[in-house]
Amino acid sequence: MYAVVSRIPPGRVMTYGEVALALGMPRAARVVGGALHLLGSESDVPWHRVVNRHGMISTRCPEHSMWEQAARLRAEGVVVDDTLTLDLARYRWAPDRGVLADLQLAPEVLHAVDTLLARAEPADDARADQPRRAGNVPRSRGPASRRRL
């Protein structure tokens, strides 16, 4: 998780969900937030480059306050408005294949990421018609699904 976040270039952002996706865990977005919460204030991990799906800063942690996050982002040239929101279309970043290969992910996880990213593409006309269950991404049957140990 920290390896992925650490690859986000200055001035760019990822959402919690995207970070989870990059790890082959499409439904663990909350955990990403929890993990970032555990970081100390002098960590090298650029925690401020992760926002929610609206492009809005959503931290409540006093250690890493919303204002602190906004300040760090602005220092990197990101425009953050007064509602602590930024333009995701403009600043969103995603690791390319080369970066993914360099993350020291377990081969199984890497494969899971591949299938997830491939599945994410044709979302245009393959979607809908079927009543989608509210709540989250449908559970996958692929290698990405979690099994109890």
Place this chain on the structure above:
DNA sequence: ACTATGACGCTTC
């Protein structure tokens, strides 16, 4: 083993 709790996200209304 069980329950409550989020720096989340999707669908519905």
Place this chain on the structure above:
DNA sequence: CGAAGCGCCATAG
């Protein structure tokens, strides 16, 4: 567009 409802999943009690 905003709020409500619910699902998810690792952690903390």
